Amino acid sequence: MTNITNHDLTKIINEIYDSLEKNNFSTLGRPDSIMYERPLVGIAAGDDPYYVFLKEHIGEFHWSPEEAFRLKYPGDVDKHNLRVISIVFPQTLETKQSQSRESKCPSREWIVTRGEWEPLMKEFSGKLVEKLDELGIRNVSFDLLPEFKTVKSGKLGIASKWSHRHSAYAAGLGTFGLSEGLITERGKAVRITSFIIEAPLQVTERTYQTHTEWCLYYKDGSCGVCMKRCPVHAISNKGHDKIACEAYEEEFAEKYWPEGLDRGDYILGCGLCQAGIPCQNKRP
Template sequence: MRALVRTLCDGPANRLQGASDERAWGEPLVGFAAGDDPLFAAYKEHVGPHHWAPAEALALAHPELGALDAAQLTVICWVLPQTAATRADSRQATAYPPERWARSRIYGELFNDHLRREVVRALEAAGHAAAAPVLLPGFGTVDTARYGPASRWSERHMAYAAGLGTFGLCDGLITPLGKAVRLGSVVAQVAVPPTPRPYNDPHAYCLHYARGTCGACIERCPAGALSAAGHDKRLCGAYVGATRPYVLAHYGFEGYGCGLCQTGVPCEAGIPEGLGQGATACITGQEAV
């Protein structure tokens, strides 16, 4: 699977679709989580019962399989990092997304969907039932009293389970490639050794939580949606939606974005020094499927 994801990322679909035909994403990371990982039950308690477990998501796509053994399932997750050029543009921004960032949000996510479909196709061609949960008809968000809008399948929480990173103050996932990333996943009826998680704390890679310092993402947020108390999803979402007219007027396509909290911060392109021992080795030292 790692080889397939890397090959697809090197292909012609991974593009910003602008005049320069630049790559949307850099080299990916891939990790694996066991379908019966206790974290998935914990997510139902912590995030809410609406959040799908891997077996639930696969059953929605393949009801003909009947009762599924979660121990025979794997969640395959990947991290798609913003390119150095996109990050550099974003660091200079103070209110609206630069064109590269807006393109990565729209066209880069279209590629992410392509990646999901191709991974599913490859697995099923090899005889393994598979599904990309965020592409299922029932996928969406649920309005919760505790967290506001909450997804039925959180790519961030899947990547956390797969050893790919921990959460920051702004709710973004801080990975060995940083926080300026997009995430994707597929669940499949195939047993793959899980990627070790070199952390127990969900905020292990965030300087604010780990050391009581930083807070740079608070200063970067143009919406006032970040504070020491965390991330106001509704303020954030409203601001991102309000960028649509700007993107259309300045860049000539229907899009939106922000992501300023992901750049110009110590965790932009990696785990802050001293917080991520063992993180890269656990991801790159294993080949699977």
């Protein structure tokens, strides 16, 4: 294995972030305005018992880090040498402010940041994979992995073979809120990607004791603003109704798409529950 330190990896990630050509609002005529701020980086062990729990909680279809790594490298793999790199990209304050002013449909800025996330991650992930390959470090980018997809879960309805949010939790970057979004030190209005690399990096400490510790509602019942922000009441004290949420997103896409904004192959995300809330910008 090629030696690389946590500092080295963070420096590489930041340099790639600075070089991104797609991290802007050119679609809205603002090429000098960025979509996402500099990311947070956390590291989890490839043999973390939490990934065993995820198989039990989400389903056997959810990959362990070792299983995902073997999809690209089917030979000998020692899971003890694997590290899961979680990278959290916060939305800008301007995007969050535009979203917080909306009550029925997501703002144009929010629609663009969601719709152009996949092309942005293709650029970011491609550059990071290329750099790690140059260093001789075996790696897997989930956003570039052909087998990465969503599936139907008997327990959870819509689920994925790999959860970026749960990996960020495992990597010490945040805990879950009532809407199932991840509350990080930079707030809940974030998007996440994951990598696995073969390198003995230092694991990020999880400073929390429970998976909902940073949510005020779960902590002492003092919040619940995200419930009020949802236009179809898909968030309640029982959690997040994914079916109702997805149905509303489909309805919005058909009936309320903003005039003058080309839908193209955008994936829509409502996200009203991630702005105009106490955990919008930081851990409350």
